[in-house]
Amino acid sequence: MMAADVDMLNLVVIAAATLAVPILVFMASFLLWPSALIKVYYWYWRRTLGLKVRSADCAGYRFSFSYRGKPDFRPSILMLHSFSGHKDTWLSLIKYLPKHLHLVCVDMPGHEGTTRTNTEDYSIPGQVKRIHQFVETVRLNRKPFHLVGTSMGGNVAGVYAACYPSDICSITLICPDGVRHPCETKFDNHLQDLEQSNFTLNIPLIPTTPEEMEDMFRLCSHVRFRIPQQILQGLLDVRQPHNTFYQDVFMEIIGEKSRFALQDHLHLITAPLQVIWGKQDQVVDVSGAAVIAEVVPGCRLDLLENCGHSVVMERPCRTAKLILEFVIDQQEKRGSAKKSS
Incomplete structure (x- = not known):
């Protein structure tokens, strides 16, 4: 064999080895450490989308948050x-x-990188106080901002808007819990079974096996996603160390102070309100949208066909468009009001 051929063969071997190593590492990670891959996935997408992660400390309490862009004439x-x-x-x-x-x-x-303290912070009123503390710490309320919340976060967002109206210019609630919806859902039936068992049964939103994780996705989304077993295991591995905390939070948000907190505060919401809801929501019934609209004058309802509770996951493009339309519309109305005055 000629020297040139030997050199070419060596180059091919080196190239193949170079490609093989990351491929083997990826396959090993996928099979053995799927939870690590999920964390890398989130890191990659934050970086791709231009988000930065920071923490904010207030009297020993740490908030973890991500952000993109800078405050300007548009609402944050x-x-x-x-x-x-x-x-x-x-x-x-x-x-x-x-x-x-x-x-x-x-x-x-208490979630992810934000400090865990005691159960008082996990009730809806407790979360509202902590989020207000965060807003003041990062000085987000130097001018009114648009607030978006989904499910539990929607309950918190609505109560926040009622308690701190000067902070808010407008608000979007996505499938919020905290309202007395007239129609029962699959999750309501689970909740009744849980209460009758004195909470000895497994909570459907706190899976402990890959099968239960898959059941949770079926409950929360109308769109059927095909999720590989390894990814289900990885998601479970990420969540499981926090299951005791999730149980504490769950018990608080279905407790007396929290379960219908949004309903009890609706009459105090003065900011323009948008409600986005999946028509096939099996966790919090879409009939709750009409309940909110009846109490809050001028409420905009955007009800999505073929969509369940996980609106952000099932209809991200449509939801982003609806929020943007609403924010721009409210901004234009404020501009017109200033000109006319």
Whole structure:
């Protein structure tokens, strides 16, 4: 064999080895450490979308949050995630929002990188106080901002808007809990069974096996996603160390102070309100949208066909468009009001 051929063979071997190593590492990670891959996935998408992660400390309490953009003449947008979620819950929606907007996604009390203290902080009133503490710490309320909340975060967002009206210019609630919806859902039936068992049965929103994780996805989404077993295991591995905390939070948000907190505060909401809801929601029935609209004058309802409770995951592009339309519309109305005065 000629020297040139030997050199070419060596190059091919080196190239193959170079490609093989990351492929083997990826496959090993996928098979052995799927939870690590999920964390890398979130890191990658934050980086791709231009989000930065920071922490804010207030009297020894730490809030973890991500943000993109800087405050300007447009309202900033603060996003509050759902029960057992985290700031990265919003990544699929942020992908469809303009990069010039100032976006802030905070980990709710006790979730992900935000401090865990005691159960008082996990009730809806307790979470509202902590989120207000965060807003003041990062000085987000230097001018009124748009507040978005989904599910538990929607309950918190609505009560926040009622308690701190001067902070808010407008608000979007996505499938919020905390209202007395006339129609029962599959989850309501689970909740009744849980209460009758004195909470000895497994909570459907706190899975302990890959099968239960899959059942939770079926409950929360109308769109059927095919999720590989390894990914289900990875998601479970990420969540399981926090299950005791999730149980504490769950017991608080279905407790007397929290269960219908949004309903009890609706009459105090003065900011323009948008409600987005999946018509096939099996966790919090879409009939709750009409309940909110009946109490809050001028409420805008956007009800999505073929969509369940996980609106942000199932319809990220449509949801982003609806929020943006609403924010721009309210901004134009404020501009017109200033001109006429």
